[in-house]
Amino acid sequence: PxxxxxxxxxxxxxxxxxxxxxxxxxxxxxxxxxxxxxxxxxxxxxxxxxxxxxxxxxxxxxxxxxxxxxxxxxxxxRVSPSARSFLATCGADVPFARTAELMAIAGGSPVSATTVMDSVRSAGEAVAGIERARARDLFRDGVAPRADSAAEEVLVEADDTWVRMRDGSMAEVKAVVAYAGKEEGRGVEPVRLGCVGEAPGDFRGRAVAQVGSRFDLARVERVRLGTDGEAQYVNGAASMPFADVAGFIDPFHVFRAVGRCAPSPDGSRLVSVLRSEGADACAGAIEAMVGAGTAASGAEGVAAYLRRHAAEIGGGPSMGAMEAEQQHMCKVRMGSFPCAWSPAGADAMARLRSWLGSGFALPPxxxxxxxxxxxxxxxxxxxxxxxxxxxxxxxxxxxxxxx
Structure with a gap:
């Protein structure tokens, strides 16, 4: 009726x-x-x-x-602004054809899946323009973004995931989330950035500007960066323009790499050494096994990595939310359905989902x-x-x- x-x-x-x-x-x-x-x-x-x-x-x-x-x-x-907003918001969560069906069920005009895809693409491109403008204003002109909150300490996590492209290859989705501590296991006032095809340096600069859109940069005193150990994210701590910045490597991936340095049960013993005595002691144990010829292939590189990042492995505040973040922000939409993305489409979807997940309104x-x-x-x-x-x-x- x-x-x-x-x-x-x-x-x-x-x-x-x-x-x-x-x-x-x-x-x-x-x-x-x-x-x-x-x-x-x-x-x-x-x-x-x-x-x-x-x-x-x-x-x-x-x-x-x-x-x-x-x-x-x-x-x-030929689509009204309110209908475009619906198509972009709903299309960021469910397949394009299903979004068109939902609009028709609600009494709206019949549209095609291509129209939904175009709505998502244009919204993602508008978000990308805003994010690039914020980074340009901050690092070139010295104008900080207008923040809607403030915090003395900001926890930042960065990681990547992979989605399948049309040609069968895989594309890297870089993502970062920043929040002011945790309450009941969840980040407080999270702000996100996701993209495809950005160079590491550009990504870090835009991530800082995105953090500034939520937390007043002038009032941030401490930044704690948590990563999975990849160089492009570990090196991000040094490039952040804050007085007190410290980077920490999530030990999960390190434990897994150490456990593969020797066959069981020696691999488990190496993980125990890492947990109880630290990275330097574990690196010494691996080097001793390499000298004795009982270590697996690649163990030398793991030992070198442990010595190089001994101060960053473990410790720091409790973070470790990035795996779930990637699953809920990117993989649930970009990897769960039988999708085959173009570079521009994947970038637009990653940006749009991160933008909406941060609580920002769609660009008009x-x-x-x-x-x-x-x-x-x-x-x-x-x-x-x-x-x-x-x-x-x-x-x-x-x-x-x-x-």
């Missing part, structure tokens, strides 16, 4: 839009003339809405759509932000030709001549 009610309301929405369009056309600024009236249809959460609106033309020959401009509707987009789709480069260039060429045709004039002098 509710869906039937919405459908009865649609004609009234169309008439209301057309009435508003006539008011805007009647009060148009001087210099604009009415060119025509053109139809437009929008897919909405209540079904298709069809209306006609006035087209105005200015002295340069540029067209204006007063109703579209007042509603801030992107040119050529505006008429200006969604204007295509081709349309923008065409308008600029028309305006340039119009200005070139205008004859030059002399401004009447005021004051003492030289002024």
């Amino acid at each position: 509710l869906v039937d009610l919405f459908k009865k309301v649609l004609p009234h929405q169309s008439r209301a839009l057309e009435a508003r369009d006539r008011e805007l056309a009647a009060s148009r600024p001087k210099g604009l003339r009415v060119h025509s009236r053109r139809p437009r249809a929008l897919a909405t959460m209540c079904g298709d809405v069809r209306f006609r609106r006035t087209v105005l033309v200015d002295g340069a020959g540029l067209t204006r759509y007063p109703l579209d401009e007042e509603l801030d509707l992107p040119a050529g987009d 789709r505006t008429r200006e932000s969604e204007q295509s480069p081709r349309r923008r260039q065409r308008r600029e060429r028309k305006l340039a030709r119009h200005l070139a045709r205008r004859a030059g004039g002399r401004v009447k002098s005021e004051g003492k001549g030289w002024e």
Whole structure:
């Protein structure tokens, strides 16, 4: 019954839009003339809405759509802003075809899975633009992001996971989560960043800017970075612009590597040495086994790693949430379904899920932000030709001549 009610309301929405369009056309600024009236249809959460609106033309020959401009509707987009938000938000959680079905079940306009995919892609690209702008403002211009919270100590965890691409290869999804301590085993006020294809240096800079969007950077006194031991994340502690930064390696992966340095039960004994006596003692035991010829292949590299990162293995605050973070933020959507991603699609999905998981609102789709480069260039060429045709004039002098 509710869906039937919405459908009865649609004609009234169309008439209301057309009435508003006539008011805007009647009060148009001087210099604009009415060119025509053109139809437009929008897919909405209540079904298709069809209306006609006035087209105005200015002295340069540029067209204006007063109703579209007042509603801030992107040119050529047949989906309403609220419907786009639904498709992007729902498409970040469930398959694209299922999202289209859910919109139809709720009484919305029928859309294709491709429309859902495009909504997710455009939302992810808008998020990427915001994240890059924040990092540029912070590291180039010295302007910190506007934070919505504050904390003296921030715990940061970073890791990667892998998703399958269309060509059968695997792509790395880099992810970071920052939070102000834990309550009941969960991070407090978490903020996230996920992406595909970013260089390690760019990723670290954007991660810091993303942390600053949640926690006021000027009030952060201590940062504790937890990683699984990969160089691109371990080295991130040195690049963080904070006075007190310490990095810690999650011992889970280290224990597993140490346990493989010798056949059982010697591998288990090496793990016990690492737990009780520390990394240096364990490295010495592995080196002794290498000298005796009882160690497995690759044990020398593990011993060298233990000595190099002895101060970072274990210790520090309780973190260790990154494995679950990757599962719930990335793998549950990007790896659980039979998906085959493109590089751009995987990057957009990782960014969008991290953005929504941080509690941020979707970037609004505006008429200006969604204007295509081709349309923008065409308008600029028309305006340039119009200005070139205008004859030059002399401004009447005021004051003492030289002024």
